[in-house]
Each structure stands twice: as C-alpha cells, then as structure tokens.
Amino acid sequence: MSIHETGRRHRGTALGAATLVAALAVTAAAGCSKKEAMVLPAPEVFVTQAVAKDVPVTMELIGQTAGSKDVEIRARVEGYLETVNFREGDFVKEGDLLYQIDPKPFQAAVANAKAQVATMQARLGQTETEVARMKPLAEQQAVSRRDYDNAVSARDAALAQLDAAKAALDKAQLDLGYTTIKAPISGLADLTKVKAGNLVGRGESTLLTTIPVVDPIYFTSSITEADYLMFAQSDRQAGKRPATLVLADGSVYAEKGKLDAVQRAIDSKTGTLALRLLFPNPDRILRPGQFGKIQFVSETLPGAVCVPQKAVSELQGVFQVVVVGAGNKAEIRTVKMGPRTGDLWVVKEGLKAGETVVVEGLQQVKPGAEVKPKPVEEAKAASAEAAAPAEKAETAKPSGK
Numbered sequence: 001m002s003i004h005e006t007g008r009r010h011r012g013t014a015l016g017a018a019t020l021v022a023a024l025a026v027t028a029a030a031g032c033s034k035k036e037a038m039v040l041p042a043p044e045v046f047v048t049q050a051v052a053k054d055v056p057v058t059m060e061l062i063g064q065t066a067g068s069k070d071v072e073i074r075a076r077v078e079g080y081l082e083t084v085n086f087r088e089g090d091f092v093k094e095g096d097l098l099y100q101i102d103p104k105p106f107q108a109a110v111a112n113a114k115a116q117v118a119t120m121q122a123r124l125g126q127t128e129t130e131v132a133r134m135k136p137l138a139e140q141q142a143v144s145r146r147d148y149d150n151a152v153s154a155r156d157a158a159l160a161q162l163d164a165a166k167a168a169l170d171k172a173q174l175d176l177g178y179t180t181i182k183a184p185i186s187g188l189a190d191l192t193k194v195k196a197g198n199l200v201g202r203g204e205s206t207l208l209t210t211i212p213v214v215d216p217i218y219f220t221s222s223i224t225e226a227d228y229l230m231f232a233q234s235d236r237q238a239g240k241r242p243a244t245l246v247l248a249d250g251s252v253y254a255e256k257g258k259l260d261a262v263q264r265a266i267d268s269k270t271g272t273l274a275l276r277l278l279f280p281n282p283d284r285i286l287r288p289g290q291f292g293k294i295q296f297v298s299e300t301l302p303g304a305v306c307v308p309q310k311a312v313s314e315l316q317g318v319f320q321v322v323v324v325g326a327g328n329k330a331e332i333r334t335v336k337m338g339p340r341t342g343d344l345w346v347v348k349e350g351l352k353a354g355e356t357v358v359v360e361g362l363q364q365v366k367p368g369a370e371v372k373p374k375p376v377e378e379a380k381a382a383s384a385e386a387a388a389p390a391e392k393a394e395t396a397k398p399s400g401k
Helices: 003-038 104-139 145-178 225-234 376-396
Strands: 044-049 051-074 079-084 097-101 180-182 207-224 244-247 258-262 272-279 291-308 313-315 318-324 330-341 344-349 356-360 372-375
Touching: 044 318, 044 376, 051 272, 051 330, 097 207, 104 145, 145 180, 207 225, 207 291, 225 272, 291 330, 372 376
Parallel strands: 044 372
Antiparallel strands: 044 356, 051 207, 051 291, 079 097, 097 180, 207 272, 244 291, 258 272, 291 344, 313 318, 318 330, 318 356, 330 344
C-alpha cells in the first residue's frame, strides 16, 4: 500500500467520525427540544361557577299583526265616482266622508218618487170621497150595490198604490244616501281600489277600500302540539300572564299583550294550533301585517342550575361542558340541557351548582390536563380596555367638512 493510499484512508476515517459526531449532536439536540416541548405551561382559560336560581321559562312565537276588525267599504249603488275624500293610510274617524258618487241621477229618482206619492195621495183622496158619497145612497138603495163595491175597490187599490209609491220613495232616498260613503268605524284607511271618474257598483258591490281597527290590534301566531302541551300542563295561569312583543328591528313594544283566543282544534296538516293575542295600540304604532315575535313566561323552574351559553359545546346532539376540578384538572362532562334564558342555559343533568366551568379557551383544553383558570370577569375587563382606545380614536377623527 502506498503512502498516498494510506493518507486517503485516514482522511476518510476522520471525515466519517466527524459526520457521526455531528449526527449524534443533532439527535441529542432534537431530543432536548422534544423534552422542552413536552413541558409546556398550563393553558390559560376563563371560568365561572354554575349558579342555582329560579328561572322563568320564556316561550317565543313568531307571528304577524292584524286588525281587530277589518271592515270592507263597498259601493252599494251604481254610479260614477266623483271624489275620494281621504288620504290613503291616514286615520279616519267614524262618520268621516270617504267617497262621493254622482248623486244627480238619484236626486232625480227621489223627485220622481215624490211625485208618484203625491199622485197616489190625490187619487186616494178622490176614491175616498167617492166612497163617502155613495155609501148613504147604497144604504137607501139609490145606487146599485155593484157601483158601491166598485168605488170601495177603487179606494183600496189607490191605497195600495200609495203604499207602493211611498216604498219606492224610501228606496230612492236610501239609494241617494248610498252615494255618500262615510266611514262606519274609526281606523286606518287602506289604499283605495278606485279613482275619481270610475264607474262603480255595476253588477256587484265594488270594493272601494278597507278600514282595519288597530286599537286594539291582534297578533296571530301558531304553536306546536308539543309546546302547547308544555304550556297547558305547566301552569294554569300561564295564559293570563302578559306577553311582550319584539318588533322586526329588535325593539320591544311598550304595551303588554294578553292571550285572546286559541284555536279549538289542532291543524292536521301542520300539527299546530293558532293563537291570537290582543295588544293596546293607542298611538297606532303597530300596523296590520307587521312581523314580530312574542315572549311570555310559560313556567318557572325553581333552583335551576345555570351556566353561560358560551360554556356549552354541542356535537351531533351531545352537549358538553369543561369542568375545572381539584388540582385545576380539566374534565369534559356530558350534560343534559334545558331551556335558555337570556345569555344563560339551564343544565338539567350532569352539573351541580358551584362547580367551575370553562367559558373561554375551550379549544385549548385537553381531558385530564391542567389549566390555569381565571375569572371570566377579567376577560370582560380586558376587552373593555382594548375597546376604549378604538372608541377614542373614532371620536377623534375629523368630521370631514
């Protein structure tokens, strides 16, 4: 073996040894990193205690307002509409003039009917005079009985004709009155279906407009059979409790309502019962057709265990909470939930009052792992402090004039 070959071999051995040492060093460093990674600090979570309190169970139902009376205004005689005397959507009082149909043809009919009455009265007077003249003559047999009977028949016919003429006059005056259309009740006038100049009342009593009574106003909704059974069995006084109306913009209507009627039978197609509530509406804020939801207390659960809704997680219908126990160890516990009330949720089974549950930081918790609990009030305070500078900056922005 040459000197050069021996040198190359020694150099290769040295290089391999160096590579091995480097690899061992990297492996050792990686091992140290894994050990360091395993010793992580306990995750910080915000917690609160489950509380026991009397919880009013609130039932919510979505529905729609409707007039407590809806009166259709129709044309009762045929004629051309002269005027529309109200502004659509305005409040009208009982007796206010709404429409005027051209009265001239009906005024002429009244005049003609009066003339017919006068004619029949004159004819009756003549026949009565004739009967009075012939009666003593008939008693003395100075005239035939037949002539006298004819005079009596003529008088009776004139009397009947007078009655018919008077009835025709009444009808003509009634029709004339129908040309002036007034509000039969006080309420909100709907949009008019006809305009001035239209022919109305031909062959039918044309619908002109509708006046709904809005004070009080109805709120109609429906309730499922299951909710109705809970409602009916929980408390006999539930239906007498005041109801709160939440409007479409989230505002709460000032007046309280009360249950007015319940449908007598369950609808076989929908499985629901119709409910109707009555709300005072003195300022006419509510209009027919508005959507909203009603809330009323159906029952009260005494000493119910409650937690914030944020503390409850749900997966495929299974509800769980994270309970912080001895040694700050986290326990994931399956619970059975009841009704919600405000931002709280009633726990029916699986949790006791006084136990500590995680409200924020649930995603960081592992079963049996140690956590670092902090009161949830600290999280709220931190959020308020973080929001304060943003509000100040927004206030300090120039007005953009």
